[in-house]
Amino acid sequence: MKTIRVALIGFGSVAQSFTRLLLEKEKEIKAKYDTSIQIVAIATKTRGIVVDAWGIDISRALGVIDSNEAFPESRKSKIQSSALEVAQTVDYDVLIELTPLEYASGHTATTHIEAALKRGKHVICANKGPLAWHFRELNEMAKEKNCKFRYESAVMDGTPVFNSVRENLQLCQVIEVKGILSRSLNYMLSGMERGMSKEDILEEGKNRGFIEANMEEDLSGRESLVKIIALANAMMDAGLTPADSEAVELKCSDEITHEWIAEAKERGNVIKYICRAYRKDGKICVSVGPEEISAYDMYASVSGTSLGVSITTDLMGTVTIIEEASDIDQTGYGVMADLISIIK
Secondary structure: EEEEEEEEEEOHHHHHHHHHHHHHHHHHHHHHHOOOEEEEEEEOOOOEEEEOEEEOHHHHHHHHHHOOOEEEEEEOOOOOOHHHHHHHHHOOOEEEOOOOOOOOHHHHHHHHHHHHHOOOOEEEEEOOHHHHHHHHHHHHHHHHHHOOEOHHHHOOOOOOOOHHHHHHHOOOOOEEEEEOOHHHHHHHHHHHHOOHHHHHHHHHHHHHHOOOOOHHHHHOOOHHHHHHHHHHHHHOOOOOOOOOOOOOOOHHHOOOOHHHHHHHHHHHHEEEEEEEEEEOOOOEEEEEEEEEEEEHHHHOOOOOOOOEEEEOOOOOOEEEEEOOOOOHHHHHHHHHHHHHHHOO
C-alpha cells in the first residue's frame, strides 16, 4: 500500500470539512485505491503550526479547533515558523492551499503554491486568487515540474466545473463562460424580488449563515470578478487579472434598485447578477454586473443561494451546471475529489 503525505496550509472550515471526509472515507480509500493518506503538516495563522512525519492525529486536531483552542505547545513545530516554511521544507507529496482570498493580488497563496511546485510537489488550491492573478505562470510551472495542479473548489464549492472541461470536453475550444457565481448577491436579489430591503436581506442572510459579516468584496462585485477571471484563465487561457482594465468591465450591485426590479417584472423580465468571459476580436474579455433577462431564461430560475455556470464550446455547444444551495461539505468534497485525481 502506498502512502500519500499531505500538507495543509490553512485549517478553516473547508480544511476541517475535508479532513472529516478523510476520516469518514479512510477505509474506502485504502480498499479502492490501495492508498493511505497522512496529514503531515497543518499550518494556521492563529493556532500555530503542527508537523509530524508519521502523521498527525486528525481527530485530535479537529478537537482542538472545535474547542476553540490553539494547538498545544508540545505539538507545535519548533522548526517551521510560517506556512511558507512548511511549503518549502516539510516532506510531503501534496500541498493543499486553503488560505482566504486576497483580492488585490492573490500573492500569499501563490507563494505557497510556487514553493511546492518548485520542489516537484503536487498542489490542490481552493483559493481563487492565484487562479485570477497568476494562473498561467503556475500552470506552466506545474507542467515543467511534471506536477498536478488542481483547483476544483476555487470557484463553485467543489461542483465539477474545471474537471468537466478537463476530462469531458477534450479538444473543445471554450468560446464563452457565463454564470451566476455570487451566492450572496443572488440571495439578495431573490429577497428584493419579494420586496425586502437590502439591509433586512443581509441581516437575514448573516443570521442563516449564507452571508459573511464583511460583504464589501461581494457586494461590490469584485469577488465575482475574481471568480469569472479564474474560470476564464483556466478554461480559455485568458491570461487576465482583475487589474486588466481594458478587458474587464465591473458594475456594482448598487445599480440594482427595487424600481428596476419592478419595471423589469412588468416587461416579463428579472434582474440577475451575471458574469461573462467571451472572445471578441481575437481577445478574451470579462464582464460582471446586473442584467435584465427574460423570466423564461434558464438563469431566471437560479434563485436564492443556488449558482450556475454555462460553458459554450465549438464542438459540444453549451453545457450548463446548476449547483443548488450548498454547504461547506461540498467544498471539502471538491478538495477530496482533487486529491483522488492525484492518487489515481
